[in-house]
Amino acid sequence: MSSTMTMVLAATGIRAEGGGGAFETPGPGNFDLPGFFEIAGTPVTKPMFQLVLAGVIVFGFFWLASRRATLVPSRLQFAGESAYGMVRNSVGRDIIGSQDYLRYTPYLFTLFFFLLLNNFFSSVPGIQFPTFSRASMAYALAGLSWVIYNGVGIRKHGLIGYLKLQTVPSGVSPVMYPLLVPLEFFSNILVRPVTLALRLFANMFAGHLLLILFATGGLYLIQNEGIVGLVAGPIAWLLMIAISFLELLVQFLQAYVFVLLNAMYIQGALADEH
Amino acid sequence: MAINGSANMIGYGLAAIGPGIGIGLIFAAYISGVARQPEAQSRLQSIAILGFALAEALAIIGIALAFVLS
Numbered sequence: 250m251s252s253t254m255t256m257v258l259a260a261t262g263i264r265a266e267g268g269g270g271a272f273e274t275p276g277p278g279n280f281d282l283p284g285f286f287e288i289a290g291t292p293v294t295k296p297m298f299q300l301v302l303a304g305v306i307v308f309g310f311f312w313l314a315s316r317r318a319t320l321v322p323s324r325l326q327f328a329g330e331s332a333y334g335m336v337r338n339s340v341g342r343d344i345i346g347s348q349d350y351l352r353y354t355p356y357l358f359t360l361f362f363f364l365l366l367n368n369f370f371s372s373v374p375g376i377q378f379p380t381f382s383r384a385s386m387a388y389a390l391a392g393l394s395w396v397i398y399n400g401v402g403i404r405k406h407g408l409i410g411y412l413k414l415q416t417v418p419s420g421v422s423p424v425m426y427p428l429l430v431p432l433e434f435f436s437n438i439l440v441r442p443v444t445l446a447l448r449l450f451a452n453m454f455a456g457h458l459l460l461i462l463f464a465t466g467g468l469y470l471i472q473n474e475g476i477v478g479l480v481a482g483p484i485a486w487l488l489m490i491a492i493s494f495l496e497l498l499v500q501f502l503q504a505y506v507f508v509l510l511n512a513m514y515i516q517g518a519l520a521d522e523h
Numbered sequence: 524m525a526i527n528g529s530a531n532m533i534g535y536g537l538a539a540i541g542p543g544i545g546i547g548l549i550f551a552a553y554i555s556g557v558a559r560q561p562e563a564q565s566r567l568q569s570i571a572i573l574g575f576a577l578a579e580a581l582a583i584i585g586i587a588l589a590f591v592l593s
Contacts, residue, residue: 274529277590343569444580451583506576509569 272469275461280382280454299380303366307359336361336508344512345519353515356397361508364449368500371457372493379453379500384446391446394511399438402518411518445510452503456496463489535589538582545578
């Protein structure tokens with residue numbers, strides 16, 4: 250390894266973990282950030298601030314965009330309205346149906362932009378941490394969705410009617426009920442919120458882990474593997490840049506899928522028996 | 524060169540083949556559907572993304588288990 254490279258890296262204060270020794274693969278431990286300070290024994294960490302920040306930004310932007318609504322929209326109002334229209338039409342109206350969608354659009358719309366911003370924090374320089382790579386945050390959101398879609402169904406059909414709708418498949422002979430009803434209950438009531446949360450969490454977690462791996466791995470190669478590493482390390486860093494763009498796509502897609510599935514669950518809870 | 528890590532990740536790589544093929548099939552069907560009938564794109568798109576999300580759930584359960592089991 251060339252001495253100039255060492256000096257450059259030393260000047261920037263970058264050291265690979267365990268540089269000089271074996272390569273430490275990044276793992277879930279990299280996501281346990283230290284708290285800034287403690288409140289009643291609970292550390293307050295970066296993702297908590299990101300949740301609040303995302304809420305403030307989403308509220309602020311759409312408040313500004315809709316504050317002085319005019320017939321001929323300003324540029325800001327146009328941006329806000331087309332963002333709202335996208336969620337309302339492509340998720341709300343197409344999935345829930347033109348009868349009931351307006352009641353659930355505010356929830357879906359807020360959820361989409363809150364998630365989108367929190368996911369984009371993964372790529373914002375200076376923050377670079379996806380909020381939902383902490384599983385508890387994703388579980389909280391999925392729990393909220395669970396309460397909402399079950400509540401909607403119970404209010405419309407009553408508790409017994411709703412359970413019947415969700416667990417008794419139509420067009421099946423009653424002989425199969427003892428087998429199918431517990432399975433449908435398990436899949437529709439118990440597992441749904443878990444997969445909803447895990448999908449979001451695992452995508453954010455795996456994407457961020459991949460970036461950490463390429464960043465620290467490239468540095469390790471440059472520092473420890475001589476001439477081969479000096480060629481391979483920068484290639485790893487170039488790949489990291491390419492993967493960052495793929496991550497932008499994944500971040501958008503996961504926010505969209507989360508909201509789309511929410512809309513589908515609400516639609517399933519509202520559906521009439523057939 | 525020494526690398527420390529978990530052999531679970533090799534198992535996870537093998538387990539991800541299934542969802543990978545599944546997602547490929549879903550988007551192949553989506554593309555050929557749109558090629559035959561371009562005006563159906565908006566309707567097909569949400570179905571394709573839903574199918575993608577469901578197939579992907581398997582890969583995600585895999586990566587969660589790869590970290591949990593040690």
